[in-house]
Amino acid sequence: MNTDDSLTERNEETCPRVPFDFSGQFLPPVLILVFIIGLVANGWGLKSLLHNWKKIHIINVFVLNLGLADILYLLTLPFLVVYYLKKNTWIFGDAFCKITRFCFNLNLYGSIGFLTCISVYRYLATVHPVRVMRRLTVTHSVAISVMVWLLVGVQSLPDMFYPKNKGKIPKCYHTTSTARIEDYLTYSLGWTLTGFFIPFLITLSCYGHVIVILCRKNSIQTDTKRRSLRLLFILILLFSVCYIPYHIFKNLTLWSRVLEKQKICRDWSNGAFIAHQISRGLVCLNSALNPLVYLHVNEEISAQLRQLIQRAHQIFYRLILSSSDSVRVAQTADDVYQESRF
Secondary structure (H helix, E strand, O other), X not given: OOOOOHHHHOOOOXXXXXXXXXXXXXXXXXXXXXXXXXXXXXXXXHHHHHHOHHHOOHHHHHHHHHHHHHHHHHOOHHHHHHHHHOOOOOOOOHHHHHHHHHXXXXXXXXXXXXXXXHHHHXXXXXXXXXXXXXXXXXXXHHXXXXXXXXXHHHHHHHHHHOOOOOOOOOOOOOOOOHHHHHHHHHHHHHHHHHHHHHHHHHHHHHHHHHHHHHHHOOOOOHHHHHHHHHHHHHHHHHHHHHHHHHHHHHHHHHHHHHHHHOOOOOOOHHHHHHHHHHHHHHHOOHHHHOXXXXXXXXXXXXXXXXXXXXXHXXXXXXXXXXXXXXXXXXXXXXXXXXXXXX
């Protein structure tokens, strides 16, 4: 999740500011919720994949790396919760601040990268099942995963060389201080293009073609069509809720800070700033929503989940029955007692 420092990161300009601290009130409960749900869901999914490691498939390698990217970020959330509860005061040192921000970027753009790999795999498996899929092996998927990590690392590394602190009170900015805001805006725009926009176009193209093929071919099983449509829905949800608003309003806010540094005030500046704060709360949800991908690329995990739901339903049903029986027995005993008095 991106954790900008609300009002303190903005320039000391004469432009009107938003008169409240959004991050300190909204982000801690969101981070705590994401930490609990994300850790449980990703931990369970990774455990299921590793338990069936001998049956590992090409697509499971991408899902495994997706889960590792989530775990990497989730482990930094307790430190960010402390940061916001202490009113944007960072007590863990500048080096760990940069490591925390680096882990966020690895999670965000690693998730986008591996979701793109899953989309391309689904496309190849549907459109070119014989000509291409027989040539792909698990070794290829491992090599592609290493390339994704390297690419994301190279894209994220320059961020660590920008100042993350300013003033007497220790901070942990997710972008940088006002002094280098122009350079950071240029870097952010290039990062958005290569790390988000291009993978997003690839994902849209792959699934757009897949949907056309599924609708045209009557030979494809209904279950296969349903699973593909569900995965498409999950990807649309992730991009529309988590990724698109974040990148739009992050860059708009950076641009407004550049204008404010030049003493230029815009009417839309505060609106973009507030929207960016909300998008920062939404983008961290990807670590809690990514486990939904497990359910639609691995049949065994889906079967395990159905079994858990059935067991929970049976236990709940038995508890209701036992409670009803207890009430019935109590009423019968009370009736007997009342009759014995007359």
